[in-house]
Amino acid sequence: MKTERRRLSTAEERREAVLRTAIGAFAARGYFGTTTTEVAKAAGISQAYVYRLFPNKEALFTAVVEHCFVRVRAALEGGAAEAASSAPEAVLDSMGDAYARLISDNDLMLVQLHAQAAAVSEPAIREAVRAGYARTVEYVRGASGGSEEQVQRFFATGMLCHLLVSIDAEAVSAPWTRTLTAGITHY
16 A cells, blocks of 8 residues: 655745735735734644744735735736737737736735835835835836836836725726726726
8 A cells, every 4th residue: 555645845835825825914904904823824824833934024024025026027027928019018008908917816906005005114115115116117117118208107007006996996987087097907
């Protein structure tokens, strides 16, 4: 009789699993409202093990923020690869569509919003958000070949998308929502 050996997850695999779980926890209650106990419970591990993987809640949250930026970059790369042409407008439009699909996962979008709010008072989070945007802006600039104005408009539209999704603007039929949502696609 052959017995299968149970394969234990590595610390890196467990760390990735905790990050994926923490996205949902932080999306629901933000940095300030989420405890490491809640993250540990959602991940099915002890709080002590969370602290073996991350020294404190701030390190866990900044790792989640960095993980979200990695997902954003991957989506933008996919969008750039699918662009109808190499013209900056086509690449930016395709990347914007890929980003709109990505943030249809409200958890990722909510973590981004919570990170921006926490960045106001938490220096480590502010630095993680700055670093994430710095890498993302440089990627978008290089991949699209867009002008400063085009790249700025791309990010401004993304921020507007965050606002529209977070307040569920499409559920309100009013002149102001029609103005803000005109030409913006959500999935």
